[in-house]
Amino acid sequence: MSGKHWxxxxxxxxxxxxxxxxxxxxxxxxxxxxTIIEAxxxxxWYRARHNESGxxxxxxxxxxxxxxxxxxxxxxxxxxxxxxxxxGVEAVQELQPAExxxxxxxESIRHPGDYVLCxxxxxxxxxxxxxxxENMLSIDSQQRFYNLIDMIxxxxxxxxxxxxxxxxxxxxxxxKSAEEELAKAGWLLNLQHLTLGDRIGQGEFGDVLEGEYxxxxxxxxxxxxxxxxxxxxxxxxxxxxxxxxxxVRLLGVILHNGLYIVMEFMSKGNLVNFLRTRGRAxxxxxxxxxxxxxxxxxxxxxxxxxxxxxxxxxxxxxxxEEHVAKVSDFGLARVNxxxxxxxxxxxxxxxxxALKHNKFSSKSxxxxxxxxxxxxxxxxxxxxxxxxxxxxxxxLEEGYRMDPPEGCPPAIYAxxxxxxxxxxxxxxxxxxLTEKLQKELKHLRDV
Numbered sequence: 082m083s084g085k086h087w088x089x090x091x092x093x094x095x096x097x098x099x100x101x102x103x104x105x106x107x108x109x110x111x112x113x114x115x116t117i118i119e120a121x122x123x124x125x126w127y128r129a130r131h132n133e134s135g136x137x138x139x140x141x142x143x144x145x146x147x148x149x150x151x152x153x154x155x156x157x158x159x160x161x162x163x164x165x166x167x168x169g170v171e172a173v174q175e176l177q178p179a180e181x182x183x184x185x186x187x188e189s190i191r192h193p194g195d196y197v198l199c200x201x202x203x204x205x206x207x208x209x210x211x212x213x214x215e216n217m218l219s220i221d222s223q224q225r226f227y228n229l230i231d232m233i234x235x236x237x238x239x240x241x242x243x244x245x246x247x248x249x250x251x252x253x254x255x256x257k258s259a260e261e262e263l264a265k266a267g268w269l270l271n272l273q274h275l276t277l278g279d280r281i282g283q284g285e286f287g288d289v290l291e292g293e294y295x296x297x298x299x300x301x302x303x304x305x306x307x308x309x310x311x312x313x314x315x316x317x318x319x320x321x322x323x324x325x326x327x328x329v330r331l332l333g334v335i336l337h338n339g340l341y342i343v344m345e346f347m348s349k350g351n352l353v354n355f356l357r358t359r360g361r362a363x364x365x366x367x368x369x370x371x372x373x374x375x376x377x378x379x380x381x382x383x384x385x386x387x388x389x390x391x392x393x394x395x396x397x398x399x400x401x402e403e404h405v406a407k408v409s410d411f412g413l414a415r416v417n418x419x420x421x422x423x424x425x426x427x428x429x430x431x432x433x434x435a436l437k438h439n440k441f442s443s444k445s446x447x448x449x450x451x452x453x454x455x456x457x458x459x460x461x462x463x464x465x466x467x468x469x470x471x472x473x474x475x476x477l478e479e480g481y482r483m484d485p486p487e488g489c490p491p492a493i494y495a496x497x498x499x500x501x502x503x504x505x506x507x508x509x510x511x512x513x514l515t516e517k518l519q520k521e522l523k524h525l526r527d528v
């Protein structure tokens with residue numbers, strides 16, 4: 082029996098086939114993904130739901146393994162069939178030996194900005210120019226598509242204006258199909274089981290919606306643009322490696338019209354709004370300290386995994402039903418919606434060395450954490466009140482630091498200031514910050 086305990090809501094992968102279930106048991110094949118509903122009386126058995134069929138039944142914990150992390154060296158692609166800038170001649174070479182319905186897409190060299198769909202058919206390779214028309218893509222002006230992924234999906238189902246249905250993608254060397262790799266590691270979810278509800282947030286990459294996946298309340302980020310979705314994929318791979326009580330949990334990914342990133346639902350919203358709407362009357366000093374400690378612990382874990390957040394701020398901390406603060410959007414701060422590298426940085430939260438020299442590290446995250454502490458103890462006020470971004474940048478160079486928020490304990494203000502040391506090496510680690518906050522909390526409880 083595996084000694085591991087699987088909490089409700091956990092998604093696991095089955096280690097082998099079980100195709101002759103007894104009454105009440107769940108049937109499954111090796112590699113299927115199941116969601117734990119609850120532990121059952123009797124050692125090591127669980128009631129679980131099969132992610133593909135939606136059926137429920139019993140299974141032994143010993144047949145389950147954790148979902149795998151996506152390996153960093155695996156270059157995942159939503160469009161493994163996209164070969165970038167290659168010539169027509171090279172495309173013909175790629176599509177050998179000839180096979181009806183073998184295809185790839187390349188960038189048009191003759192018409193920059195357009196694409197070419199190359200399809201093998203009856204020993205020939207046909208080249209179809211894909212033209213941009215009013216922000217849509219089209220081969221024949223009849224059928225229009227938002228992006229290449231939609232177009233390929235359409236022509237795998239219907240022949241339409243081309244010589245044959247698309248049967249088999251020719252992947253670019255070194256590229257792995259995101260769909261296959263996510264499925265293998267157990268992170269691919271089934272669109273059929275997702276119900277989308279109201280919009281609960283809006284980011285620069287797309288909307289965040291409330292939803293339900295197999296009876297579990299979830300938050301869903303939908304990214305439609307294929308270039309941005311591709312960039313997000315690499316960052317989502319980072320999320321498959323981490324698991325901590327103070328990090329918002331990734332539940333899985335759905336590939337359909339871009340990307341749906343499915344995460345645990347945090348019912349109390351983000352920390353800024355939580356503090357602003359409740360204020361001093363409802364939130365105790367102990368609660369403020371506990372939130373601060375939660376964030377430090379989540380960041381300590383990220384630091385131990387050598388992951389840098391880059392956009393730590395109270396707006397990116399979410400609060401659960403049980404009032405636990407969790408860090409969200411880690412790993413996503415590097416994605417630029419415009420695809421260029423001049424990301425608009427949140428100046429008031431970003432460390433001077435990151436602003437000036439683009440040097441991001443756990444130490445620049447610590448600087449941002451100091452600002453977050455200030456936000457927490459001022460009940461969600463915006464930092465550097467009344468100062469413009471230009472003034473903030475200049476004043477910091479001259480050694481200016483914010484005053485403590487009203488009623489902030491001196492020990493906490495001292496922590497903030499230690500996070501704002503100009504020299505990154507002089508700032509405390511998240512481990513150190515965690516220890517100091519634990520001490521403060523204990524002291525407060527003992528008083």
